[in-house]
Amino acid sequence: MSTNRNINALQLPGFGPEVTDTVKLSQPFEVQSFEVEVLRSKRRKSTVGAQLIGGVLHITVPSWMSRAEEAEWVEKMSASFRRQLSTDRIDLRARALALSRRHDLPRPREIRWDDAMKALWATCTLDTGAIRISTRLAAFPNWVIDYVIVHELCHMEVAGHGPDFWQLVNRYPRAERAVGYLIAKSGERDGDEFADADFNAC
Ligand SMILES: [Zn+2]
Secondary structure, eight states: OOOOSOTTOEEOTTOOTTOOOOHHHHGGGOOSOOEEEEEEESSOOSOOEEEEETTEEEEEEETTSOHHHHHHHHHHHHHHHHHHHSGGGOOHHHHHHHHHHHTTOOOOSEEEEETTOOSEEEEEETTTTEEEEEGGGGGSOHHHHHHHHHHHHHHTTSOSSSHHHHHHHTTSTTHHHHHHHHHHHHHTTSGGGGTTOOGGGO
């Protein structure tokens, strides 16, 4: 008999709970911190640009800008991206309650972020009705986070991933797109090893 109580874990495609070495996977996804690189551009006339690529925030400022102004902008842009990547902007409980109302799904007893969750996107413990969402998801679009919440809410009614389960999940209109998004994210920066992830493995 399995002793794993989180039987309804939303796994990364291609990853089962039997995978114990998750260090390789967890490293590239540290979204809470990033390095900053500033580029002074002659082509840029009046606006400041910022783009986060692979853990580096590239900030482009017009070349006429003073160092003091540049420092101000770097601080402003960094703060904005930190906010965007943090869990603060998302009220999980409010979202879960709204989703359960909208799609007529069970309400969670408890839902919170989990920093330690690296090989899973989320879990639902049926005994306690508690849902845990990996903080990695905070950097993803809201509609993807909502899908993950819906996925776990559905497990409170249907265990496992049979047709009944997916029928329930599909009340959320963007479910299929979100699954595709998560598959793409789990393969990112990890090479081709996980690129052919099984659609149903999540
Ligand atoms: Zn699941």
